[in-house]
Amino acid sequence: xxxxxxxxxxxxxxPVLDRRQAVPALIESPGDxxxxxxxxxxxxxxxxxxxxxxxxxxxxxxxxxAPMLGLGLALAQPKRRVLVATGDGELxxxxxxxxxxxxxxxxxxxxxxxxxxxxxxxxxxxxxxGFGVRLDVMAAGAGFPVVYVINTEADMPEGRRLMREGxxxxxxxxxxxxxxxxxxxxxxxxxxxxxxxxxxxxxG
Amino acid sequence: xxxxVTRDNWPDALYRLLRENxxxxxxxxxxxxxxxxxxxxxxxxxxxxxxxxxxxxxVALVAGADLGGQRAVLLMQxxxxxxxxxxxxxxxxxxxxxxxxVSMRGEYGEGNPWQFAMGQAVEPVLKAMGVIVLRAETPxxxxxxxxxxxxxxxxxxxxxxxxxxxxxxxxxKF
Numbered sequence: 001x002x003x004x005x006x007x008x009x010x011x012x013x014x015p016v017l018d019r020r021q022a023v024p025a026l027i028e029s030p031g032d033x034x035x036x037x038x039x040x041x042x043x044x045x046x047x048x049x050x051x052x053x054x055x056x057x058x059x060x061x062x063x064x065x066a067p068m069l070g071l072g073l074a075l076a077q078p079k080r081r082v083l084v085a086t087g088d089g090e091l092x093x094x095x096x097x098x099x100x101x102x103x104x105x106x107x108x109x110x111x112x113x114x115x116x117x118x119x120x121x122x123x124x125x126x127x128x129x130g131f132g133v134r135l136d137v138m139a140a141g142a143g144f145p146v147v148y149v150i151n152t153e154a155d156m157p158e159g160r161r162l163m164r165e166g167x168x169x170x171x172x173x174x175x176x177x178x179x180x181x182x183x184x185x186x187x188x189x190x191x192x193x194x195x196x197x198x199x200x201x202x203x204g
Numbered sequence: 205x206x207x208x209v210t211r212d213n214w215p216d217a218l219y220r221l222l223r224e225n226x227x228x229x230x231x232x233x234x235x236x237x238x239x240x241x242x243x244x245x246x247x248x249x250x251x252x253x254x255x256x257x258x259x260x261x262x263v264a265l266v267a268g269a270d271l272g273g274q275r276a277v278l279l280m281q282x283x284x285x286x287x288x289x290x291x292x293x294x295x296x297x298x299x300x301x302x303x304x305x306v307s308m309r310g311e312y313g314e315g316n317p318w319q320f321a322m323g324q325a326v327e328p329v330l331k332a333m334g335v336i337v338l339r340a341e342t343p344x345x346x347x348x349x350x351x352x353x354x355x356x357x358x359x360x361x362x363x364x365x366x367x368x369x370x371x372x373x374x375x376x377k378f
Contacts, residue, residue, distance in 0.1 A: 061294070061297065062290065064264075064291070065264035068262075069268035069271070071265055072272065072276060074272075076229070076271070076273055100261055191297035191299075
């Protein structure tokens with residue numbers, strides 16, 4: 001069997017946080033944000049966290065779309081804070097978007113990557129970050145002015161502060177253990193209904 | 205448009221048309237066929253010019269702009285259409301208004317054999333993903349087709365591509 005290269009750059013400590021507590025603890029008050037959630041774990045957990053708020057557009061397909069949806073929204077709504085929450089697999093699918101977003105540098109945009117090192121929806125295969133690929137380093141290399149890694153509970157308050165009063169475009173790597181996301185049942189996300197709800201709530 | 209468009213000035217007329225219709229986000233992957241639109245958007249303080257690393261980023265950007273109440277256009281070459289296929293699930297499923305201008309390669313007078321596979325596949329691929337395809341063969345066509353596409357996308361909420369063909373933009377320039 002071919003062996004994948006376990007990267008020597010894997011210098012981060014083993015993740016200890018449970019996403020079911022860590023994601024709500026970090027976002028804390030979702031009403032502060034217009035939110036985009038990538039498929040699939042983050043879409044389910046933000047849907048649960050916000051009680052299906054119309055200020056959330058969640059993806060159950062179009063993998064790789066979340067960061068750029070957030071950019072288009074942040075450019076269109078410069079007076080609102082925009083939050084993209086997505087997983088490591090979703091972000092890796094279109095990782096060049098980090099470069100595109102950094103060139104625009106919208107100060108009202110935060111991207112949280114909930115990094116569990118696994119493809120949780122497809123059989124829990126280990127992802128590239130599980131082998132040591134550093135998305136925080138990629139974001140810094142792309143030019144994100146604020147990059148912050150959350151490994152433990154003690155890192156949370158600074159993350160919460162950066163999301164709300166940070167010095168501009170922000171990338172937060174929230175490192176969590178593998179394991180399920182909070183999921184309230186099997187209700188489908190219907191994209192055109194989500195679009196209509198989101199626009200009606202924001203634009204009237 | 206009352207003014208006469210010529211082989212030289214149609215890209216400038218196209219830029220004015222997009223701006224008059226409220227387009228404020230211009231997403232692009234660099235292409236000679238879109239040079240004027242790209243340069244005009246970069247020089248315009250009232251719009252966001254968004255260079256992409258791959259065209260599918262632009263599909264998602266256009267949808268995000270719509271969520272925030274802005275109008276966007278995606279400028280790409282025919283080869284980039286292939287990069288967008290799965291991302292068009294977002295525009296189709298979400299019924300997002302979607303306007304893209306595609307500068308064509310791999311058709312009339314093309315000299316680079318690498319361009320034909322994707323160039324010839326542009327129309328069936330776009331149609332398979334629910335995008336309506338209009339073609340522009342002359343400068344007048346370009347203005348008329350983009351005018352029509354703006355109405356179809358932003359008034360009727362459709363997904364529309366206007367192909368700027370090699371008869372219009374010229375095969376020899378490349």
